Amino acid sequence: MKPVIPQLADITSLPPCLSVRVLPEYEDHNGHMNIRYYLALFDDAGDNMAASYGVTREFHRQHETGGFDLEHHLHYLHEVLIGDLVTVYARIVARTAKRVHYLLFMVNESRGNVSAIFECVNSFADMRHRRTAPFPPDIAAAIDATLRDHQALAWPAPVCGVMSA
16 A cells, blocks of 8 residues: 655644755756665765764774664655755654664655655664664663654654564
């Protein structure tokens, strides 16, 4: 079953993680943004989302930790053209001791639509052992606070249905 895409106003009420204008070098032979740049922008937005919980590159360096994307799904809805302004918004879906399941929504501000949805399960990692590890308590608490807010939203998260934290 195809998920119901939320209303633009619902998505834009979420925290923004990234806002960029699509550069000419992102163009493919079809005249729109190449698929590799959707993933790059979602990756940058995910890093910004993690940083909002204290999980920065510096944190990872200091604590010898990292993050592993375990699974992701990209749902393309509308093309993005060169010069378009896109903003990525985040919604946390679930969390376990070691994993977080989230959605990133790419909104094309220039065209007024939801261009793509990125769904991901990511795990915190101990890089000394290169294994998944529990989130530190303060980071888990910060994620959980957002998760509670997002679980209270009046609209269902448009998950693909095959992933979980």
